[in-house]
Amino acid sequence: MAEFEPKIVGFFCNWCTAAAADMVGTSRMQYPPNVRPIRVNCTGSVDSSYVIRALLTGADGVIVGGCHPGDCHYLSGNYKARRRVAILKQVLDTLGLDSDRVQLEWISAAEGKKFVDTMKQFTEKIREKGKNPLASNWLA
Amino acid sequence: MDIGKRISAKSISGEVTGIIGSLLERGLMDGVVALKKSGKGYAYSLLTKGAEMTDVDPLAPYLPTSAANIAAKLSRKGTPKKKIALFVRPCEMRAIVELIKLLQVDEALYFVELDCPGTLTSRYLTEHGIPNSDEFLNSVDKYRDSIRPACSACTDVRTDQSDVAIRFLGTGGQLYILGKSEKGCELVKNLFPDAENIEEPALPDGIANSRKQEEEKLFQFFDKNISGLDNLLNTFANCMNCHNCMHVCPICFCRECFFDSTALDFEGEHFVELAARRGDMRLPDSTFLFHIGRMNHMAISCVGCGFCEDACPVEIPLLTVFKRVGRDVQALFDYSAGRSRLDEHPLKTFREEELEPR
Numbered sequence: 001m002a003e004f005e006p007k008i009v010g011f012f013c014n015w016c017t018a019a020a021a022d023m024v025g026t027s028r029m030q031y032p033p034n035v036r037p038i039r040v041n042c043t044g045s046v047d048s049s050y051v052i053r054a055l056l057t058g059a060d061g062v063i064v065g066g067c068h069p070g071d072c073h074y075l076s077g078n079y080k081a082r083r084r085v086a087i088l089k090q091v092l093d094t095l096g097l098d099s100d101r102v103q104l105e106w107i108s109a110a111e112g113k114k115f116v117d118t119m120k121q122f123t124e125k126i127r128e129k130g131k132n133p134l135a136s137n138w139l140a
Numbered sequence: 141m142d143i144g145k146r147i148s149a150k151s152i153s154g155e156v157t158g159i160i161g162s163l164l165e166r167g168l169m170d171g172v173v174a175l176k177k178s179g180k181g182y183a184y185s186l187l188t189k190g191a192e193m194t195d196v197d198p199l200a201p202y203l204p205t206s207a208a209n210i211a212a213k214l215s216r217k218g219t220p221k222k223k224i225a226l227f228v229r230p231c232e233m234r235a236i237v238e239l240i241k242l243l244q245v246d247e248a249l250y251f252v253e254l255d256c257p258g259t260l261t262s263r264y265l266t267e268h269g270i271p272n273s274d275e276f277l278n279s280v281d282k283y284r285d286s287i288r289p290a291c292s293a294c295t296d297v298r299t300d301q302s303d304v305a306i307r308f309l310g311t312g313g314q315l316y317i318l319g320k321s322e323k324g325c326e327l328v329k330n331l332f333p334d335a336e337n338i339e340e341p342a343l344p345d346g347i348a349n350s351r352k353q354e355e356e357k358l359f360q361f362f363d364k365n366i367s368g369l370d371n372l373l374n375t376f377a378n379c380m381n382c383h384n385c386m387h388v389c390p391i392c393f394c395r396e397c398f399f400d401s402t403a404l405d406f407e408g409e410h411f412v413e414l415a416a417r418r419g420d421m422r423l424p425d426s427t428f429l430f431h432i433g434r435m436n437h438m439a440i441s442c443v444g445c446g447f448c449e450d451a452c453p454v455e456i457p458l459l460t461v462f463k464r465v466g467r468d469v470q471a472l473f474d475y476s477a478g479r480s481r482l483d484e485h486p487l488k489t490f491r492e493e494e495l496e497p498r
Contacts, residue, residue: 048436049398053429058417069492079490084436086495087469091435094468096367104498136418139373139428 006060006126007135010037010119011046015073017065019109024116031119034126035063042066043104044077048088051102056140061101061126063119068106078106100125101132142305142340143325144318145332152308153199153273155315156227156254159306159331160196163225164189168330169250170222173210174198180269184210186224198227199273201260201283206447208235208245208390215246225250225304225327229259231290231445233299234478235390238441241485244393250327253302253320255309258291262450290446290459293354297343301481304328310344358460366461372428375461378454379427385448385458386430391438399430435465440486442466443478 012018018039024031040046043066051062064085066078082104089099103122107115149155163169164187176185177195182202187193207228214224226249228236233253239245257280260270264286276283298305303324307316317332318340319325328335366375383400386392404426415421439462446459470476472495473486 047398049429049433052432052436053426056429057414076490079492080487082495082498083473083486083490085498086472087440088436090469090472091432091439091465094367094465095372095432097369097372133369137369137373137428138418138420138422139376140414140421140425 004127004130006034006123006131007058008032008035008061008063008119008123008126009054009059010035010063010065011040011043011050012037012065013043013067013073013078014039014041016067016071016109017105017107017115020065020107020111020115023109023112027112029112029116031116032123034123035119042072042074042077043081044072044074044079046081046084048084048091051088055101055132055134056137058135060129060132060135061103061122063122064102064104065107065115065118066104068108071108097134098129098132101129141337142318142320143328143335144316144338144340145328145335146338147315147317149308149313149315151274152277152313152315153197156198156306157193157196159317160187160198160227161193163331164191166331168223168327169225171220171224173207173214173224173226175200175202175204175227177272178204181265182270197273199254199256199277200270201258201273201276201287202265202270203229203232203259203447205388206235206390206445207232208239209388211236211245211249211251212239212390212393214249215244219246219248223250225252227252227254228302229254229256230296230299231256231294231443231478232390233302234296234443235441235445237299237301237478237481238391238443238485239393240481241488242393242441247481250304250323251302252304252306253299254306255298256291256294257309258287258294260286261288288446288450289354289358289457290444290449290463293351293358293459293463294444295348295351295355296444296476296478297347297351299478301478305340307341309341309347311341314341316341355463358457359464361457362460362464366457366464375456376427376431379431379456380454381424381427381430382453383430384451384453385456386434388447388451389434389438390445390447391441391443392434399426399433404429431461435462435469439466439469440473440475441477442470 085104092099175182182200303321319328444463449459
C-alpha cells in the first residue's frame with residue numbers, strides 16, 4: 001500500500017508568507033508538494049469557516065501563514081487572525097476534534113528557509129497523525 | 141444600595157403592568173415594549189399611551205423571541221427620538237449588552253430587567269397554551285418539566301447591566317424597583333418621588349444552587365454524549381438545515397449570513413466529485429460546516445438563552461452545545477458574554493502580546 005500522503009491547505013498572506021513561498025520557488029528550494037497554497041490578502045481575512053470547510057472536504061491539515069506581530073500590512077490583521085485561530089482551536093478542542101490539524105505561523109517575505117522548514121515539519125506532523133477523520137464524514 | 145422603591149404586591153404581574161401604565165400615562169416613557177397575550181401564547185408589543193393594558197403580562201412564562209432582537213430592530217435604522225423602554229429578562233439583557241458592543245443596539249433605549257423564574261417551551265405553547273404569569277408563579281412546580289432547559293440551567297440569574305431592575309424572586313411578595321444606571325435612577329425617582337436608598341434583595345440560595353446543578357448536568361451530558369466525532373455526527377445527524385437556530389439567535393445579527401449566501405453554491409459536478417471521493421455524501425451539504433462555523437462566529441458572545449434549542453424542529457440539544465463551547469471560548473479571554481457593557485468584546489480588540497505559542 002502506498003504511503004499516506006497528507007493533503008494540506010495553506011492560507012498564505014500576500015505580503016509575507018505567499019511572498020516567501022514565491023522566493024522559495026525562484027531560489028529553487030523545495031517544499032513538500034502536499035501543501036496547496038491559497039494566497040489571501042491578509043490572515044485577518046481568513047474566516048474560520050474557510051478552515052473548517054477545508055477540514056471537512058478533504059484536507060488533512062490547514063496551515064495559516066501571516067506576518068510577524070507588528071508587521072501586518074494592514075496594521076492589525078494578523079492580531080485578529082491570532083484571536084480567531086485561538087477561538088477555532090478551542091471550539092475544536094471542546095468538541096473533541098483534533099485542533100492540532102490547524103496551525104498558525106508567522107513567516108515573513110524574507111524567511112524562505114523558515115517557510116520550507118515549517119512546511120516540512122507540518123507535513124510530517126500530519127503524516128504521523130494520519131488521515132483526517134473529519135474529511136471523510138458523511139455529514140460535512 | 142440603589143435608589144429604589146419597595147412595594148407589597150398582591151399580583152407581581154399586575155403591579156408591573158401598573159408601572160408600565162403609569163410610565164406611559166405620566167409621559168415618562170413614550171413607548172414600552174412588553175409581552176402581551178397573543179393567541180395561545182405571548183408576543184412582544186410596543187405599547188404607547190392609551191394602549192389597552194388588559195392583555196399585557198410582562199412576566200408571562202414564554203418568550204416568543206429574544207427582546208434583544210427587538211432592541212436591534214428599534215436601533216438599526218436610527219433609534220426613535222422618543223423615550224422607549226424594553227421590559228426584558230436577564231438572558232435578553234445579556235444579549236443586549238453584546239449587541240450594544242457590536243453596535244447593533246443603541247444605549248439610548250431604556251432597559252428594565254425583570255427577575256425571571258423561567259419560561260416554557262414552544263412545544264408547551266402548541267400543545268397546551270401558555271398560562272398567565274400569576275398562575276405560573278403560584279404553581280411553578282406543576283410546570284417544572286416543561287420549563288426550557290436554558291432556563292433551568294440559567295446560572296446568570298441577574299445582571300446589573302439594565303437601567304432599571306425589578307426584583308421579586310425570594311422576597312415573599314415584595315416587589316423592588318431599583319435604578320441601576322444614571323438614567324435609570326432618574327426614571328425611578330420620577331416614577332416614585334418617595335424613592336430612597338434601599339438594599340437589593342439577595343437571590344435565594346435555592347435558585348442559584350438548583351440552576352448550577354442543572355448546568356452541571358448539561359455539561360456532563362455534553363462530555364458523555366456530544367463531545368467526540370462519532371457523538372457529534374450523531375447529535376447533528378437529523379439537522380434539516382432549516383437554520384432556525386441562526387434566525388432566532390440574538391447574536392446572529394448579520395443581515396446576510398455566509399451560510400445562507402451563494403458562497404456555498406457550486407456546479408452539480410462539484411458534488412458528484414466530492415461524493416465520489418468519500419463514497420457518498422449527504423445533501424443538502426454543509427450541515428456540519430454550518431454548526432461549527434456558527435460556533436466560531438458567535439460563541440464568544442453566546443449568552444446561553446437557548447432560543448436556538450427551542451426553535452429546533454428535531455430537538456438537537458443546541459443549548460448544551462453552545463453553552464459549553466461558549467463558556468470555553470469566552471474563558472480564553474477571561475470574558476463572559478453579557479457580564480458588563482465595559483468589558484471589551486474579544487473580537488473587536490487584541491493585545492500585542494498574547495496567545496503565544498499559538
